[in-house]
Amino acid sequence: MEFGKQLRLVRERAPLVQCITNVVTVNDCANMVLAAGGSPTMAQDVREAAEAVQSAAALVCNLGAVGAVASMLSAGKEANALGRPVILDPVAAGNTELRRRECARLLAEVRFSVIRGNASEIRALAMQERTGSGVDVSGEDAVTEESLPRAVETARLLACRTGAVVAVSGPIDILTDGDRTALLRNGCATMARITGSGCMLTALLGAFCGADPLHPFEAACGAMAAMGVAGEAAEVRRIKNGTGNATFRTDLIDAVFNLTEEELNGGVRYEHYQG
Amino acid sequence: MEFGKQLRLVRERAPLVQCITNVVTVNDCANMVLAAGGSPTMAQDVREAAEAVQSAAALVCNLGAVGAVASMLSAGKEANALGRPVILDPVAAGNTELRRRECARLLAEVRFSVIRGNASEIRALAMQERTGSGVDVSGEDAVTEESLPRAVETARLLACRTGAVVAVSGPIDILTDGDRTALLRNGCATMARITGSGCMLTALLGAFCGADPLHPFEAACGAMAAMGVAGEAAEVRRIKNGTGNATFRTDLIDAVFNLTEEELNGGVRYEHYQG
C-alpha cells in the first residue's frame, strides 16, 4: 500500500470536498480538509446541496447533522449520478429511533464509497442491513485484539451488503472492501478526549477519495493512516509541552498540515489481515 | 467544601452530559466536558432529544440555542421524570421579548437543579419569577463588592422560587441554594474577552452535577471553582507566552484537562457568605 502517494494526490489535485456535517465539529472538519491540501465547502441547505455537489470532487454525509438528511439524500443521489464518491459517517447510529430510521433511508437511497464509524456504529449498520430494521446495538465502541475477529466479520458483512469500503476506527482500525482487509495500529488515546476525531477523519476520507475516486480502498487506507500518524505526532507535542486536549486538537490538524509522504510511509503500522 | 472531591467524581464516573446549546460555542462546550473527564453528547433534534437524555447523566439547556426550546422542554421533562439534573444557562435572558417568553416557559415546565448566568441574566429571571411577566432588565453584568448584597438577595430569591441552586458568575461568583450562600473569587479578566466562558462553565456544571446528582450545591461549587482556578492558570500562560484571547481559550480548556485535586483545593478562594 502506497500511503504517501495517496497524500500526494490530495495535495496535487486539491479536491473540493462538500461536507454535510454537524455544527459541533464543522469548523474542525473544514480546517482538516484544508490541512490535507483539499478545499472544503460546507453547503448543506436543501435548496442548493445537490447543485453544490456538481463542482465537488467528493461528498461527506455526517449523521451528526441528523436534521439535514434531506440534503444528504438530494446531494448523495446527485453525487451518485455524477460518479463522485460519497462518504458516510453514521454518528451515533443505532442510539435513537430517529438515527436508525435516517440511516436506513440513507443506505437505501445512496450508494456510499466509504462508510466510517466506530465499532458500535458499524455494528448497528450491519445489523440493520441484515435484519431490515433498526436495532439498538450496545457493546464496546473500540475494537480490541479479542473482539477483532468478530469486528472484521461485521465490517466485511456491511461492505458486502453495501458495496462500500468499511472503515472501523479505534485503537485498531479495520478497513475492508469485503475482499481485502487491512489493519492499522496508529493513533493515541488522547484522540478520544477531543470532540471531532471521528468527524475530522471522515472529512479527511472525503479529501482522499476526492483525489483518487477510482481507488476508495487505497484512498481510505491513506486517510486513516494520515490521521493515525498525525495523532501520534500531536501526542508527542502534548506530552512535551504539557498541554491538554484543546491544544491537542489544534496540533492534530497542524500535524496533517505538516505531514510528509516520508513520515507517513515511515510511521504507519499496517498489516494485511488474514483471518 | 471539598472541591477536589467533586473533580475526582467527574473523572471516576465520566458522566455523559447532553448539551442543548448554541452553535457559537458548542465545540468548546464539548471539549470542556471532555477536559473535565465527562463525555458530551450534543443531540438536540426535537425528534430525539428526550430519547437521548435517557442515557445521559445530566442535561444542559443553553438559551443561546433559542430556536431549540422545544427540545429543551421535551428533554427537560424527561430528565425530570428520570431524576437527572438539568442545568439552565439563560443566555441574554431579558434582552428580547422572545427570550423573556422562552425563559418563562422553561421555568414553568422544567425543574432545574442549577441555574447559572451573569448578574443581569439572573436579575432578569428573578424579576420574571416575581412579577410573572418578562421584564427588560438593564444594569451591570458583573457583581462588584458594592452590588454584592443586592446580587446575593436576588440570587437567593430565584433559588427559593425555583428550587434550583443559583450560580452568578463574574469576578465574584455567587452560589446559593437559598439557604447556604458561597462566594468564589477566582478567574481573570481575559475570560470576558473570549466567547463561551459562560457556556463552557455551564457545560462543566453539567459534568459535575452528572457525577454527583444528589449534591447540586457542592457539585456547582466544584465546577465554578475548577473554572476559576483554570482561568488563572490560563492567564499565567497567556502573559508568559505573550499570546491573546484565542490561545487563552485553548489554554483554559487545557487547564481543566490538567487540573489536579490538589491544585483545585489549593487555588480556590472560597468564603461562606454571611449577609
Added chain:
Amino acid sequence: MEFGKQLRLVRERAPLVQCITNVVTVNDCANMVLAAGGSPTMAQDVREAAEAVQSAAALVCNLGAVGAVASMLSAGKEANALGRPVILDPVAAGNTELRRRECARLLAEVRFSVIRGNASEIRALAMQERTGSGVDVSGEDAVTEESLPRAVETARLLACRTGAVVAVSGPIDILTDGDRTALLRNGCATMARITGSGCMLTALLGAFCGADPLHPFEAACGAMAAMGVAGEAAEVRRIKNGTGNATFRTDLIDAVFNLTEEELNGGVRYEHYQG
C-alpha cells in the same frame, strides 16, 4: 489614512456587533470581534433579529448563513432605519441559483455600508446589479497585478450602484467607495489555508464600522489593514514555531488582540490607486 486611529476607536467604543453568520466560522468571528475590542452578539433567530439590532452598533450579514436571509432582511431594515452600518459578506455569491436569488433580495431591500468579498464574489454581485439577474460567474478568486485594473473597475461599479464601500480581499486588497480607491498589500498565503479568514475579516469590518459609523471607507481600510498586518505576524509565528494552519488561525486572532496602533501604522502597505 490614519489606520491606528481606527483601531483605537474600536477599543475606546467597544461596539456591540451583531453577526448573522454561518455555523462554520461563527466562533472565530465572535472571538475576532472580541480580539479587536468589540463585543459580539450572534443573535439570528428571525423572531428577535430586528429587536436585537436595536442595541447593536453594527450588523454583519454573512451569506454563508443562507438559511437566515429572512433574519438578515428583518435586521438589516431595522439597522437601516436606525442608521447603523450594515456589512455584507456575499459568501459564494453566484455559485448557486439559491445564492444568486438571496443576494438579489438583500441588495434590493437593504442598504449596505460595506460589501466585502473575494474577487469572484464581488464580480458576481456587480454583474447581478448590472444585468438585473443572477449570473454564474467563474474566474479567479484573487486579484493579481494583471487583473487589477479590471477588478478595480468592477468594484467601483458595484460601489456606485449600491452606495456601499466595496472591499475585495486577497493578496492585493481593493477598497473603494466609487470615488476614492485604495490598495493594501498585506497578509500571507496561509490565510487561504484556514476556513474563515474572509468571515473573520467581515466581522472585523463590523467592529470598525460600528466604532466609526460615519466613516465607512476609513473604518474599512482600518479593518482590512489590521487583518493583513495580523496575518503577517501570525505567519512569522507559524514559521518560527513550525506549526500549521490550525495554530495559525489561533495566532491570527491573538495578533489582532495584541496589535498596537504603532504596529498597524508601521506595518500597513497602503497606496492610493490612480487608475
